[in-house]
Amino acid sequence: MTNRWSSTDHALSYLARADRIPRRTEGESALLEQVPKTVGRILDVGTGDGRLLGLLKVDRPEAAGVALDFSETMLAAVRDRFAGDDRVEIVAHNLDQPLPDLGQFDAIVSSFAIHHLSHSRKRSLYQDLFDRLNPGGIFANLEHVASPTASLHEKFLQAIGYRLEEDDPSNQLLDVETQLQWFRDIGFQEVDCYWKWLEMALLIGIKPA
Numbered sequence: 001m002t003n004r005w006s007s008t009d010h011a012l013s014y015l016a017r018a019d020r021i022p023r024r025t026e027g028e029s030a031l032l033e034q035v036p037k038t039v040g041r042i043l044d045v046g047t048g049d050g051r052l053l054g055l056l057k058v059d060r061p062e063a064a065g066v067a068l069d070f071s072e073t074m075l076a077a078v079r080d081r082f083a084g085d086d087r088v089e090i091v092a093h094n095l096d097q098p099l100p101d102l103g104q105f106d107a108i109v110s111s112f113a114i115h116h117l118s119h120s121r122k123r124s125l126y127q128d129l130f131d132r133l134n135p136g137g138i139f140a141n142l143e144h145v146a147s148p149t150a151s152l153h154e155k156f157l158q159a160i161g162y163r164l165e166e167d168d169p170s171n172q173l174l175d176v177e178t179q180l181q182w183f184r185d186i187g188f189q190e191v192d193c194y195w196k197w198l199e200m201a202l203l204i205g206i207k208p209a
Contacts, residue, residue: 021160023197027142028055030195030202031109034140039063039106043132045125046095046113049077052142053088056109063087066102069113070094096121099128108132108139115144116170123182130186136209139188145201146173156198176201 031052035042037059044053047067057063065088067078075092082088093100095117108129114122129139147153154164176193180203183191188205195202 021200023200026197027195027200027202028052028111031111031140031142032056032059034194034202034204035060035107035109035138039138041103041105041107042066043102043105043108043129044068045108045110045129046116047078047090048074048111048113050081050088052109052111053078054081056107057085057088065089066091066105068093068095068102095125099125099132102132104134104137105132106134106137108137109141111142112144114141115173118172119174122172122174122179126179126182127186130188130205130207133207135207137207139183139205139207140194141179141203143179143201143203144171144173145179145196145199146175147199148175153199159198173199176203179203 032055035056039060040063042053042056042063042065044050044065044067047053047069050067053065053067057065067082067088067090069075069078070093075090078090082090091100091102114125117125133139147156157164157167176196180191180193183203183205187208189208190204190206192204193201194204
């Protein structure tokens with residue numbers, strides 16, 4: 001499977017278009033509503049340019065954050081975003097590999113990153129993230145998920161301004177229900193799809209207190 005995210009051009013192209021993705025801010029708003037403002041420590045998995053972690057810290061300025069990504073272009077952008085904020089640690093890591101020892105977290109979030117992994121790695125990563133949550137902690141994954149049919153997938157691409165030939169070969173999309181069942185099997189509670197628009201979905205689980 002081709003993963004183009006190590007390419008500077010691919011990463012910069014995504015950043016240029018990301019803010020124009022329809023409904024993206026709706027999904028982000030739904031995620032922000034679910035993450036308690038009292039969390040002390042947040043992990044952002046596949047942080048990109050740090051957009052989601054930055055939004056979370058608007059209402060949680062005292063929260064410590066760990067921003068995790070492997071793209072050098074993205075890491076440079078996230079360093080710029082959080083320059084001067086000593087409460088944000090930036091870690092270079094490829095999610096295909098087991099997570100490094102980062103400690104425990106009150107909230108783990110991700111935005112349009114985990115779908116680049118193989119399905120087996122998605123499943124094992126979800127277990128890794130569950131293990132790194134404090135009791136009562138939340139995992140919130142705003143994700144690109146699979147459509148049930150090829151025609152609906154093409155309609156989604158049209159809706160976000162992409163042509164079929166521009167479809168990212170790095171994507172390894174999976175349906176919502178399979179992922180929610182994995183959450184339940186791992187031990188998450190309050191598992192649900194909290195928001196969805198076409199192939200964009202917010203999947204959430206809570207670690208039992």
